[in-house]
Amino acid sequence: MSEIHRVVTGHNAKGQSLIRFEDSGTNHVTIDSWPGGLKITELWVTNEAPANMDSDTDRATRPLQHDPQNGGTIFRWIEFPPESEGDSFDASEIFNALGSENKPTGEMSQEHFSTHRTDSIDYIVVVSGTMRMVMDEGEVVLRPGTCIVQQGTSHAWVNRSTEPCVVAVVLVAAEKPSVLD
Numbered sequence: 001m002s003e004i005h006r007v008v009t010g011h012n013a014k015g016q017s018l019i020r021f022e023d024s025g026t027n028h029v030t031i032d033s034w035p036g037g038l039k040i041t042e043l044w045v046t047n048e049a050p051a052n053m054d055s056d057t058d059r060a061t062r063p064l065q066h067d068p069q070n071g072g073t074i075f076r077w078i079e080f081p082p083e084s085e086g087d088s089f090d091a092s093e094i095f096n097a098l099g100s101e102n103k104p105t106g107e108m109s110q111e112h113f114s115t116h117r118t119d120s121i122d123y124i125v126v127v128s129g130t131m132r133m134v135m136d137e138g139e140v141v142l143r144p145g146t147c148i149v150q151q152g153t154s155h156a157w158v159n160r161s162t163e164p165c166v167v168a169v170v171l172v173a174a175e176k177p178s179v180l181d
Helices: 091-097
Strands: 006-011 017-023 027-031 038-046 073-080 120-128 131-135 139-142 147-151 155-158 165-173
Touching: 027 091
Parallel strands: none
Antiparallel strands: 006 017, 027 038, 038 073, 073 165, 120 147, 120 165, 131 139, 131 155
């Protein structure tokens, strides 16, 4: 996993700012059913809007959930390993490990095993490596510095390079697009 330095701030009883946590994150998950092991670190989670800033507990230490709760957010770091043409994937097992309610279907999985959609707007920044984001219509190469606003669309992450691709992601709970009703 790429090196992570997480800093979470807070306030003391007098209202003065302080460093609440400084570490490499406490919730590291590797999904071994993704060949090469998909590595995810949950950095912070909120379950309400507006977000509660009075917590002195680590809100990232909870079972992995693919999507944020209604009104919530998830801040995570993901490392996508390289994949090969011959790799075999069990999409249902992977999405179960992700805690996803939006499981891939036969139709969604035709382009790539990881094709899925979320009930969130995702802000994604590619930190290192390259991979492709495959859509129902078209695909795009993602490189360091690429910024993505993913609006609950069907998509897949495909890393056919020789190096892992690392992304920082903020997921914000959103309503399902009306065209999907």
